[in-house]
Amino acid sequence: MPAYGSGAMPTVWQPQDLHELSELRNRLQGRYCFTAGGTLLRTQWEGGLVASPEHLICLSELPGVSDIYAEEQQLVIGALTRLNSCEVDTLVAQFPLLQEAIRVIAAPSIRNVATLGGNIVSGVGDTITALLVYDAQLCWMTDRGMEIRSLASWLSGGQDGRRNPEDVLVSIHLPIQDKDSLAVDMDHHNPHMKEISYYRKLGRRETFSASLVTVAMHGEIGVDGRWKRIAIAAGGGSGMAMRLPLCEQLLLDEVASVGQAAVLASMVMTEFVTYSDAFASERYRKQTAGNLLAAGLWEAMN
Known part of the structure; x- marks a missing residue:
């Protein structure tokens, strides 16, 4: 070699x-x-x-780790795929929050070089909140062979020491909605299922700066006006991004309405675990995440 x-x-x-x-x-x-x-x-x-x-x-010479393809109801993105390639790829376009997260990372010249895997393995990349709401799975080369782990479990492994720095991220796997299930929805007169996708990043200045807060929300509202699926995540800065299951449960199966925005913001303040530094206090990050997600919910209802 x-x-x-x-x-x-x-x-x-x-x-x-x-x-x-x-x-x-x-x-x-x-x-x-x-x-x-x-x-x-x-x-x-x-x-x-x-x-x-x-x-x-x-790792740039490894074969097959820069490919994007669909396989068995999942999108597979090689870990060394450049961010700019993900940003314009038609298959990745099925996951608009990921492309939106990539578009606000640094400058185009950086995205031409930086990889999706690198953004994830940093542990603080801006794509992580988007990938969390899409239930991303990560394929790793380990001492025991190839292993698949959820992004959420890998993130938590950084807190309890289960993460092995010698593992190599090979690919990212995103589940694609089953077309047969979608056809069943349509057969049951469900053509008006409303999909909600929302991503926001707040930085210290407009471009090319570390984020203070990133949030993502992805779900569906049925014809009866109730939430059928909902995934919510928050992160930012050097803190660990996380799913917010209590916030999700707050909305799931309830009638979607503008009135839920204030309640959601309050729950985010309670559930989101973050930190203080020289740029922003823990309370500011919590409050900002709650306000951003509430704004996303308000936009979805209008």
Whole structure:
């Protein structure tokens, strides 16, 4: 496998397949860092937030990890797919919140290099809230072989130590609505099922800055005016994004109305776990997330 580097610069390795990658991980024994687009890593190194590693393992030459395709009622996106490719792909367009989240990440020049997998593995990427409401599953190459985990469980693993930094994200899997189920809905005179999709990011300035808060909401309102499905998530900054099941339960099976907006905002304040830093207090983040989601609900009802 190719390798290059000199002096104080890291040695860069470019495995050509997953077998070479596995051998390389075993040989370097943790003295390395994975990279693909490297946009976040460069920012961290230049800011002195993390030390430059002895070895870099570049994943960009691995086959099949930059593809987008539909398979068995799911959309599969290779972890090394560039953000700009996801932004314009017709298959990814089935998941508009993901494309909206990508459009507000950094600048076009960054999105031309950065990868979807890198945005996720950072643990704080702006796509994570959108992927959470789509029930994303992640495929990892681990010491035990290939494993599928939900995005939500992987995020929680960062809190309790179950996340292994040597695992390699290979692909992201998003469930596609069963066409047969959709046909049944239509047969039962359900042509007016209303789909709700909402994503917002609030940053410290208009573009190219870390988010303070990101929120996403995705669901369906039936012909009887009640919520049939609802998924809500919030995150932002260096905090962990999370689904908000109490907020979801608050709406599920209830008649959808503008009056739910204030109640939803209050519940978000209670359930959303976030933090304070030099830019915003915990209360501000909670209140902002609640207001953004309430605004999304209000828009959906008007």
